[in-house]
Amino acid sequence: MGITLQPFNEFSYTMFSSVVDVLEIIVDSGSNSEPKYEAQILMTSIFSFDFVFNMHLMKNILRITNDLSQVLQRKDQDIVNAMNLVNICKGILQAMRESGWDSLLERVSYFCNSHDIEVLKMDAMFLVQGQKSQKSQPITNLHYYRVEVFYTVIDMQLQELNNHFTESSTELLLCMACLNPSNSFAAFDRQKLSRLAQFYPRDFSAIELSMLDDQLQNYIIDIRSEFVELKNIGDLAVKMVATKRNKVYSLVYRLLTLALILPVATATVERTFSAMNIVKTRLRNRMRDQWMNDCLIAYIEKDLLDKLDNKLIMDRFQNMKTRRGQL
Incomplete structure (x- = not known):
């Protein structure tokens, strides 16, 4: 089964034209020679087949993986839907690799013709930009853009998904999906x-594992008739606490809480590593661990801290020890 890539929409054309207009203004009216030179270099780069090809390729890949990326960044992510999106992304990327080349090349050529950009002949020899001769073994433009760019980029995306969702982690997520109400x-x-x-x-423990199997049998008969119209695992946990089923089926509820913690912990770890580059800058390179941890908590949990009254924070800080000034 083939894959048909979406047509390049008017918004993308407008964005490209707007960028060109801004660069032209800088080149023509810029007061500083350095920005004018940089703008001229950018103008030369974006009006090339290589730039247009890579732009279209990355737009397609980001379009395919955008929903998955958004879901994995959410603290309240639904792990069942996230797992489905992983498989969907893998399938679409594989289909794009197998049958998306002709459609992509057609779109790139159409875009180039619409903006007076030279379209490379695929059977011509590929030349590195700025070089008139090819020192290494000569290859055609078709080989370069299809094999070394198109296939390579898609394979990197597939490999990234496979590395993050290994066989064991996939099994974990599929097992977790069985809690979905x-x-x-x-x-x-x-x-x-x-x-x-x-x-x-x-x-x-080994004994609790044996008890869990028996508890699950009673659990599903009890709640299936009463717990209706629940949407996700979080709703199930709330309902169990409200009806005190969390005490009756304590092992099942423990399994449920572990399933809820996993996506939050994963998202928090990713946010922590991203925030470290923001909090610990070059000017703060001597920051010690405790101070950095406090800053990271304030940055990562800023949504919660925004709900706190500033006066309460100032009063607490003021009462910690005697100070010369009053906040």
């Missing part, structure tokens, strides 16, 4: 949930 717990699978508990040997 939607459609009257249609995804419930007692064996997979017992397998899920085995991923947490510190939280479930």
